[in-house]
Amino acid sequence: MNADLPWLQAPLADALARARSHALLVQGPAGVGQLELAVKLAQSWLCESAAPSQPACNQCPSCKLFASGTHPDFQLLLPEALDAPARESLGLPFEEPDTKAGKAKPSREIKVEAVRNLLSFAQATSARGKAKVVVIFPAEALNGVAANALLKTLEEPAGLLRFVLASHDSAGLLPTIRSRCQPLPLSLPDTADALAWLQAKGVKEAAGLLAATGGRPQQALAWAEAGLSDAAWQALPKRVARGEVAALSELAPPRAIDALQRLCHDLVRRSHGQPGQFFATASLPVPKRARPLLAWDAELRRAARHADHPLNASLWIEALVAQAQAAVAASMRGA
Template structure:
């Protein structure tokens, strides 16, 4: 697993104090900045039999086992598909956490450390979080928990209190753009803006077809008086709903932002149109629509009629934006 350039300082700080590392670390920060990769790199380093300041040695038996995903002293706990109140959910269940009780109670296979990575930690349901708490309160020898969280406020305070919190950094724009360009991303500036500055998230947007579809979509939003919401909904029903709602939410954020602060965050390629459209926007009307859209997003998994849903959304958008011109 790589350690990204913006993580170097944190890496040096943690690996320089191996003997003083606590039994549980909470790696928290924005989604899309490489926290999971960092946790796995740190786990590999802790399990390596001849670690260097720069990372695992890559040559010992432990490193070979890690390379093929077969190290018996490493556990990666991530959400499983499940169901809650009749809808599909992804969560970390209590059974996954309870399995750790046997894991930490056994001797290590490689006579070294034992590492558990939980990602994202906020995906634990309440029962799972409470089960983990018991294990954290009575840590086994040579056992390190690495909890990764995008939303630490959703964690039980008692779980957080038993971890050392590590704030994972968001890179500055210059470093993030340079890294994206090194990965072959053509329009790094735009992709980074769409991702809110998170470089790994930005990689998701570095797709020509995706950016072209977004461009057509936003061009339609930029002309609310001419918006054919029926046609747009018919076309959108055959495309990814989540992406369209995401584009719309970020467009609304920028409309409000240009009205209040004359700044565009997510859509720099549409900045002139956003400033023109947002100059007289009625912020209250847009914020009401933003709240309605948040409710729509929470129920996108299984819409009964995607086209009808989009018709409702686009008509509501047109009304909210046209209110500013009325």
């Protein structure tokens, strides 16, 4: 199993040492390894050689079963849309999604049917005589019915059942789910560690991409693998201000929204005399008014709710760029 995220070593050791609940909630910003930490916790709890407070040995029969994705006492619950890419990133076996015409688009929610299947696993006896572990990611993807179906088992697990819920939006979880879990915060990694990891992965201009993602190394790697360079990122503010649709045309709608939200955030900062957070300060104009930018931010948040299902993606991107150009222009005009 892939687990080459060096900044997770300390949080893993801390979690193994202080975990007192049968259910942990790993929570923090996206792109820093919540899923990887959750899975390493599960492997460590199932390891048959390491001491209870020590990381998995990676050598015992249990660890070998875990690495092959065939451990009978482990379940990984993911939304359909994330299942294959998440398992691939972990080095676990996965099935290619069925993309035949007419087939429904894979869901980004965890539905009640999946939770009911999980409950059958939860009620069975441990195959190897140790714990049984369930990892749910992202936990906020549990829809309301699925979350309620999980509550009783989460509160009163059978036998040695343990849960790790991993989330980058724990506020989106039902309070009754959060209250049944011991929180395990995961913060942004040290910049030096993140840069060293990105450079080892062959990422050029790693510092610029790491800043662009707000310090999230996994997201920076994904952007680099998608072909985004730091130069292209720094050119985005001026291209959007000129109304260049091509600046965003190669991005999927959710990523286009994300890029515009980062740009809007930095322009608001510049309007108050602050440096950019996601863009180099020199790449940003200095708006005279923040009000048009705040109105634009509200529009972007509304658009984000429908980013996965635009009726016509290309027209939608065109409209987003036109909206961005108008907001930036309005912010540059005096009161």
